[in-house]
Amino acid sequence: MIDAYSRRVVGWSIAEHIRTELVVDALEMARWQRRPTPGTILHADRGSQYTSWVFGHRLRDAGLLGSMGRVASSVDNALIESFWSTMQRELLGRRTWPSRVELAAAIFEWIEGWYNPRRRHSTLGYLSPHEYEALHTAAITAA
Template identity: 75%
Template sequence: MGRVASSVDNALIESFWSIMQRELLDRTSWDSKTQLASAMFEWIEGFYTPRRRHSALDYLSPADYEALHTTAEIAA
């Protein structure tokens, strides 16, 4: 643990939880675990996964990057 490029390094998931904590969990309170689970699912699937821009994708969201390359393949 803690070595660079280690398959068991948890820096990626720690970064993910940190972002979720800042952007979702610290801003709202829920009455039940079911509401919390639903809010987490909506945040991950509705915002974090398809719309968050990534430096590895030239600062495009995964959805935009995929659309760009799908359009390029169809045109070719």
């Protein structure tokens, strides 16, 4: 899960399946990291994991509002599709992974050690997600 404001990856999970519990785990990680206020919008595609009763129930319990775009909208998930493309190009496509444990460790290191703290984004004025959030947090605090 990516914060659309800062492009920071705030929730992720890895498994050998794409069942609902995979996205619920990512949601719980995002909730733990962000502590979103009630009414925060979570946008997802129309995949069965996101339209499931369990996922919707978790959103409602957290006071979050679910959002989904139109079917077959190419811009609906542009942010996450861009992220997947970047991770494929910068990490996944560079080697093979002998085990899920090694892959999970590499993904963790790439997200938490590179993507969030150091990878620059043109949409953020060539700042990393951490730098962008720090800059704007300082400006809000000063105001």
